[in-house]
Amino acid sequence: MMTKFGRVVSILVLTALVGCSKAAPGQNANAGAQANVEPEQRTEAALPNRTEAKGGADEPDSTPLFKKFMTEKEKALGEDRKLFFFEKEDLDRDGLEEAVVAYGPSNDDLTDIYVLKNRDGQIVQLGDNLNSGGYAVNDIKLIQLDGRDNPMIYLGLTNWDSMTGFNLFELAGDRVENPVYSASATGAGEDVLLDTDNNGRFDRYEQRRYSYDVFYYEVTRTYTLQQGEFVHTDTSVQLPDYPASPEEVVEEYLALGKIDEKLPQNVISRRAELCRYCGVHPGKNVPQVDDGTMQSLILGLEEEGSALKVKEGGSGKSATATLVWTDESGKQKETIFELAKTGDGNGGRWTITDMSAEEKVAGGSS
Secondary structure, eight states, rough: OOOOOHHHHHHHHHHHHHSSSSSSSTSHHHHHHHOOOHHHHHHBBOOOOOOOOOOOOOOOOOOHHHHHHHHHHHHHHHOEEEEEEEEEOOOOSSSSOOEEEESSSSBOOEEEEEEEEEETTTEEEEOOSSSSSEEEEEEEEEOOOOOOOOOOEEEEEOOSEEEEEEEEEEEEEEEEEEEEEOOOOTTTTEEEOOOTSSSSSBBBBEEEEEEETTTTEEEEEEEEEETEEEEEEEEOOOOOOOOOOOHHHHHHHHHHHHHHHSSSSHHHHHHHHHHHHEEEEHHTTTTOOOOOHHHHHTTTOOTTEEEEEEEOTSSSEEEEEEHHHHHHTTTEEEEEEEEESSSSSTTOOOOOOEEEEEEEEEEEEE
């Protein structure tokens, strides 16, 4: 895990870089985020361009109809928007042909993305611009998911700095739906769509995180396709060396408890080492510290109403850590951790041997 000084520097640099990126990640990210496909899998999973009509070789090619609509659309968008993507496909397998088109200033900055439908020789637009969120779209293609017949529209997302992600859209009748969105809200991380058995159909994706949203641990969440839906099936966390001080033991114990809902075994085992008392009294008096307080503690930043103070005993083998913080309702809370240095390992390790929590009256004692 990074030093406190390194974390402070990294978060300040990250904040400045994300703030200068072309799109702000906080603006309706759920509607417009995009995903990252690893290069060797993009080619395999992409559908070929379809120029013939679905009804058969005798049906007229609908490309001129689409192109006429697209030319008019391009003029309406303005001189700085050019057509960079056009692919035809029956997206919902209803026998009617659709087209996916994308415009932008460049082929890695696609700002206007639409689904068009050929309805009895009349081209209509289905839904709104698919790029309506805070991140930029730098990739687009049609892909297949394992076990699903209908193709999906894949949009690759970026902030041109430390974040890649993706967005998946599908057609249901005349509705464009968004079943999968995966991109870090903090502006740092890598979300990757995977074809694990190399059959040309994607079956998994990973969210790789390492910033303040996971308290600077390296965390990978895996989502696996099961019965047509992606399900969170695994989380892995790369742990640093065992913490050396009482303060770091308390911080790591609290942080690892909030890092993910599905804790991997190495995290469960580490928390059992950090707090031997907790194994005897599971769940008792464990403080539910909010993310903002935890981030401030780990970064060594001062936050009003929050502090972690440690006093070691004269023998150097015992310590008391007092955590004070203010919860979301404005109530001040206090938890006292008793720690002892065990004889385990080289020179012993600090572990939590007891804890007690209480609610404090503002401006006074409990």
